[in-house]
Amino acid sequence: MSENKFKFKIPTSNNETIIVPLNEGNALFVLGANGVGKSTLMHNLFIQNRNHAKRILAHRQTWFTDNAMNMTASQKKETENRIKATDSQADSRWKDGYSQARTSLSIFDLINSENIRARNIASAVDRNNIELAKRHSESQAPIKAINELLALSNIPITITLGRDEQLFASKNGSAQYSIAELSDGERNALLISADVLTAEPNSLIILDEPERHLHRSIISPLLTTLFKKRDDCVFVISTHDVNLSIDHPESSVLMIRSCQWSGSNIKDWDVDLISSNDQIPETIKRDILGSKREILFVEGESLSLDRQIYQLIFPSVTVIPQGNCSQVERAVEGIKATEKIHWISPYGLVDSDDRTEEQIQNLRSKGIAALPFYSVESLYYHLDVIKRVASRLSSVTGVNSSSLFDDATKNIVRDISLHRERLCSRLCEKRIRDTIMSSLPKHQDIQSKNNFNLVIDVSSVLEKELTHFDKLITDQNLLGLISRYPVRETPVLTNILKGLRLTKDDYEGTVRKLIVDDPETMGLFKVILKPLTDLIER
Structure with missing residues (x-):
């Protein structure tokens, strides 16, 4: 993918436009207090890149109605199109009429990606193309990747795909139970992981407030591992947690100071950008x-x-x-x-x-x-x-x-x-x-090897x-x-x-x-x- 495929143009309060570079393999943290127009800015980013962007909302639903596919492939496609159209509307910044459908889509995509991998391997074996089958098998199974993510993020659960395409969990070797019974934080980590791992290649992933429902000891390593597993994508993370960006010093940071309104719309922002290339001491x-x-x-x-x-x-x-x-x-x-x-x-x-x-x-x-x-x-x-x-x-x-x-x-x-x-x-x-x-x-004093006396x-x-x-x-x-x-x-x-x-x-x-x-x-x-x-x- 060529650099700067994605657009992030921000009109600023000094009558200029700042263009934030978004390159694959990079992450941008967007920091700002409440009321500075952060949600509107994230919505504008989605609008500018809607054909290649995946949006994970701050006000996302974190519970499941069940632990299996509850829609057909055609229903899934139709629902996705409706959601993308809805997400383009201004009111999607604060409300979501498809919160339940989004969790169903996450489960569908996770199970479907597992099935696609299995079918590709089986198809290659049926054609007696063992080398191709091996190559397909070398790509990590999505659920296996999620289990690795959860383990690295201090969440001691294992996800498995059982009969009738149902997802189950077990904790520290316990008996299996439905993923609907996971804790709030566990479900949230599973949903974020599934949404990111099943995103289209070379996507812009917009993640609003990942710290909701998750402790920093979980979300920070979770993001680190997601960045590595999807280094073909660009991540933009909107957050209130300053420490999240500090935990990822290789990332850029956009600080939103304030915004200026024109009627009911925001016309520009006051922002500062710290590029990942800027060598600034961590302290x-x-x-x-x-x-x-x-x-x-x-x-x-x-x-x-x-x-x-x-x-x-x-x-x-x-x-x-x-x-x-x-x-x-x-x-x-x-x-x-x-x-x-x-x-x-x-x-x-x-x-x-x-x-x-x-x-x-x-x-x-x-x-x-x-x-x-x-x-x-x-x-x-x-x-x-x-x-x-x-x-x-x-x-x-x-x-x-x-x-x-x-x-x-x-x-x-x-x-x-x-x-x-x-x-x-x-x-x-x-x-x-x-x-x-x-x-x-x-x-310099130590290099001179002179004695130090006080x-x-x-x-x-x-x-x-x-x-x-x-x-x-x-x-x-x-x-x-x-x-x-x-x-x-x-x-x-x-x-x-x-x-x-x-x-x-x-x-x-x-x-x-x-x-x-x-x-x-x-x-x-x-x-x-x-x-x-x-x-x-x-």
């Missing part, structure tokens, strides 16, 4: 797939608290935690160095960790903001934020907002002073670990921090104390909440609601995060 690919065009890498783990507040303050970005500051730097630099993903704008947010002004400016030049915050609690429990929460509560409860604020903050110095040594050592631990990680030898005067680092802590206490610098140290490891947050008469969840929920409801509160956070705000909104 970077994992970060950008499913993300917006702007990505903010922050320190820490995948905690919802971090993601929620940064996502609300900067709704145009995707927030991805990256562990420590060195990992944040590597993530930002890695994307900036990859020309194939020039449409992504990466930013980083790290703790300033007593960096010099020169170091902070150097980070800024890389797209990384350094701020004097130990953790996300420094934002949630910033003094100005506490005042706004107190004001919101006052309007509801009638309690004076100043009294609420005073009750919330009056014990901060006392509560934090009790943990002086531990808080300072925890801050030093983070700083020293970051120093070690950023100082590890690179491969000496850290831990005592001096701690003494310096203790002195700084004592000054903050003396100055009654509440904001400095809350921002600099891990106050969640002290009674500080508990007593702030007690003073406001709120639970932790209620307080943090109130903060997030203020960001959404009150432009001034969002503006306050953008001022608190000014170095980052300047990077993102410049």
Whole structure:
């Protein structure tokens, strides 16, 4: 088959048309959130290639009325023609009047392909053409291929064709039972496998949301094996599961960002294409797939608290935690160095960790903001934020907002002073670990075969921090104390909440609601995060 037999033309929002290459032996994953026109785009793909395309719907029926052929060959042909005509209609994107017929067709095609193979072998033997019979027998029987697929996909069932052309299953050597009795996931895997294996040679196979009814531990190896067994076909897989495309790095990825409507029709899409030929490191690919065009890498783990507040303050970005500051730097630099993903704008947010002004400016030049915050609690429990929460509560409860604020903050110095040594050592631990990680030898250093030495005067680092802590206490610098140290490891947050008469969840929920409801509160956070705000909104 010649390259680019299939068409996939997408009108884009910049008044251009992107032509996605579809070549046999290749797969394209189409990613996009709900409401970005993914279903319409898949329908357009089918329309553009309807004579050579096989469509496996997202809203497919996954149960069988029986386990045998329940239509004749002529009925099968007539049903196929009706389905193809129906699939060309716009409403086929969300409804299917032939859901039961599709499963019957799948069973018919599977049994029929098994019978055709057997007849070809028998016909060759009858003509005493043993060599031809051998060649026919070398082609894997469809049901045997399905059993191999199921085994490789962690589904411990075996399918057999029994008397009266009925399909049966057995699990781990159990007695046979009708395939109608298979579990929902098992039936779905069987249907997808049958539809793909019995497709016409050199077909375009459009598979909508294969992850429906199937766990990733099943669908990912299932797709891998189907790609190999039908390397004469082109696969286009529409999915919400970013990891499916990551599991298949040899595939291309089309990311749908949004769509623009003209009346009741979509006129164009905003898309980005990562070709299978683009050599993008897997770690970077994992970060950008499913993300917006702007990505903010922050320190820490995948905690919802971090993601929620940064996502609300900067709704145009995707927030991805990256562990420590060195990992944040590597993530930002890695994307900036990859020309194939020039449409992504990466930013980083790290703790300033007593960096010099020169170091902070150097980070800024890389797209990384350094701020004097130990953790996300420094934002949630910033003094100005506490005042706004107190004001919101006052309007509801009638309690004076100043009294609420005073009750919330009056014990901060006392509560934090009790943990002086531990808080300072925890801050030093983070700083020293970051120093070690950023100082590890690179491969060039290792090639030079020089010894690697790193000496850290831990005592001096701690003494310096203790002195700084004592000054903050003396100055009654509440904001400095809350921002600099891990106050969640002290009674500080508990007593702030007690003073406001709120639970932790209620307080943090109130903060997030203020960001959404009150432009001034969002503006306050953008001022608190000014170095980052300047990077993102410049």
